[in-house]
Amino acid sequence: MFxxxxxxxxxxxxxxxxxxxxxxxxxxxxxxxGVVLALVLGLGGLVSLYSRQAGQxxxxxxxGFALGIIGTVLALATLxxxxxxxxxxTYMEIHSRIEREPVLAARAVLIGxxxxxxxxxxxxxxxxxxxxxxxxxxxxxxxxGLGLLNTILGITGWLIFYVPLSQGQNPWNPWNPGDYVVPFxxxxxxxxxxxxxxxxxxxxxxxxxxxxxSASA
Numbered sequence: 058m059f060x061x062x063x064x065x066x067x068x069x070x071x072x073x074x075x076x077x078x079x080x081x082x083x084x085x086x087x088x089x090x091g092v093v094l095a096l097v098l099g100l101g102g103l104v105s106l107y108s109r110q111a112g113q114x115x116x117x118x119x120x121g122f123a124l125g126i127i128g129t130v131l132a133l134a135t136l137x138x139x140x141x142x143x144x145x146x147t148y149m150e151i152h153s154r155i156e157r158e159p160v161l162a163a164r165a166v167l168i169g170x171x172x173x174x175x176x177x178x179x180x181x182x183x184x185x186x187x188x189x190x191x192x193x194x195x196x197x198x199x200x201x202g203l204g205l206l207n208t209i210l211g212i213t214g215w216l217i218f219y220v221p222l223s224q225g226q227n228p229w230n231p232w233n234p235g236d237y238v239v240p241f242x243x244x245x246x247x248x249x250x251x252x253x254x255x256x257x258x259x260x261x262x263x264x265x266x267x268x269x270x271s272a273s274a
Contacts, residue, residue: 060108064262067105071255074098079248082241093136095251096129102251103129105258106183106200109193114186121182128176128207135169163222170215177207194261196253203250210243 077095107114107122114121181204187193188201221228 061262063108064105065259067101067103067108068255068257068259068262070098070101071105071258072252073255074102075248075251075253075255077248078244078251082243082245082248093133096133096136099251100126100129102255102258103179103183106187106254109258109261110183110186110190113190113192114183115190117182117189118186121179121184121186123179124182125176125179128172128174128179131175132169132172135165135172139165139169160222163219166214166219166222170211170219173207173211173214177204177209177211180204180207193257195257199250199254199257203247203254206243206247206250210247213243 074095074097077091077098081091081095103122103125107118110118181201184198184201184204188197191197193199218228
């Protein structure tokens with residue numbers, strides 16, 4: 058059994074998560090706090106999507122849900138470490154510290170990007186489980202698409218930020234167009250995806266799910 062209230066409120070949280078992802082994409086200078094709120098609210102979306110499967114997602118859905126939670130928590134922990142590392146620093150001081158300690162910054166970026174890939178795999182597995190169990194009535198492939206977008210975000214972030222840092226270079230100085238065009242373009246798509254999925258989950262919360270064979274892996 059699933060709780061319609063859990064699905065509704067989780068869907069609403071997913072909508073707000075999408076709004077913060079959109080803000081990140083359109084105004085990247087507003088950075089860290091927006092990502093934190095998007096990730097925290099995204100946990101509600103994960104709970105809503107998993108609850109919507111009404112126990113028909115099987116081990117595949119459970120694995121996806123667990124990976125999604127782990128990836129989100131890991132990303133939040135990495136952001137917390139980064140905020141602590143650069144606490145009280147001005148913009149110029151941050152760049153100076155990155156140039157002095159590129160290895161430390163590279164580790165944080167690597168863990169953060171792995172967290173997004175982990176979250177992406179979790180969402181993709183939840184998406185596959187939802188497709189197999191036919192738990193969504195509209196846009197059934199959307200969770201899988203969101204998972205792929207999170208994975209793309211992690212891989213592009215690894216290429217743009219981690220690779221230069223691991224070689225002792227500061228990817229933020231001089232200004233790198235890839236800094237903004239690729240990751241933040243993906244953020245806009247993530248925002249749209251989370252908003253649509255949140256609305257879909259909230260509006261389908263009480264819709265009946267046709268009985269099917271459990272989508273176990």
